[in-house]
Amino acid sequence: MDSRSEGSSAAHGAQDLDPPEPPGFFSRLFSALSPGEAETSPATRSAPAPDTPAPQAAFGISNLRRLRVDDVAIPKAEITAVPVEIGKEALVEVFREHGFSRLPVYKGTLDKPLGLVLLKDLALTYGFGNSGGRFSLRKLLRPVLYAPPSMPVGVLLQKMQKERVHMALVIDEYGGVDGLVTIEDLIETVIGEIEDEHDDTSDTYWQLEKPGAYIVQARAPLDEFEAETGLDLSVEGEDEEEVDTLGGLVFLMCGRVPARGEVIRHESGAEFEVIDADPRRIKRLRVRLPGSAPAASASPAPPPEKDG
Structure with a gap:
């Protein structure tokens, strides 16, 4: 990505006839945001009048640098996860009840995560008439990212893009799980709420x-x-x-x-x-x-x- 492009330019200088590799999507977002935009001093920000209602959280590219992972992460108490010993029917019921497409898997407690299980993998292996043999959740596990709570949102977003992982667990200073964040949570800080097929978009309140x-x-x-x-x-x-x-x-x-x-x-x-x-x-x-x-x-x- 960017590092390869920079290395190529340094090696060939002005004689390099090959165009540099285009930067990734999130790299372009960062480059569109000037340092002055991200680091506006408090003195230059206009404070609202005392009787003015507090504004709702603003969306925008600046949130990629301004917000940290713990600003958007789901607290540990609200994480839906499953033990590695869970049976196939019970796992299907958890997916059905909560409507998620992926779930963290742990051994013993959530502070000992093993990875992620995707509904798609479960369906392709054991659904659509496939017996899949004896059920083993360990065979379905995919890697999960770990992020400290102080990591900037944009850094984690780039890491998710690079490693093609859509969910990360927030780890505290002792190595325990402190929260969970998805790539959708991070993107929503820039463009606002993303509604999927299961969200109610009707005009009926x-x-x-x-x-x-x-x-x-x-x-x-x-x-x-x-x-x-x-x-x-x-x-x-x-x-x-x-x-x-x-x-x-x-x-x-x-x-x-x-x-x-x-x-x-x-x-x-x-x-x-x-x-x-x-x-x-x-x-x-x-x-x-x-x-x-x-x-x-x-x-x-x-x-x-x-x-x-």
């Missing part, structure tokens, strides 16, 4: 799952959902104008981005279960209306964290 329970997009307008359900979802002591969406309401109730699977109870009796989220935002919720069957893990919302 919610759908009735069963009587008393809704599946709701986090961006659903709060006032419209209140009109649909007849609930008053205001939060006592907070300015109602600060919250426009259902996801914003849940964030306000928690004071943080809740983890996938977490259940938050509103003072009205409604329960919000987070069914899709990443470390930066809530995506989808299951809302149970008062009087419907409660979730076993439901708990009151903790008071929002306050600065200072």
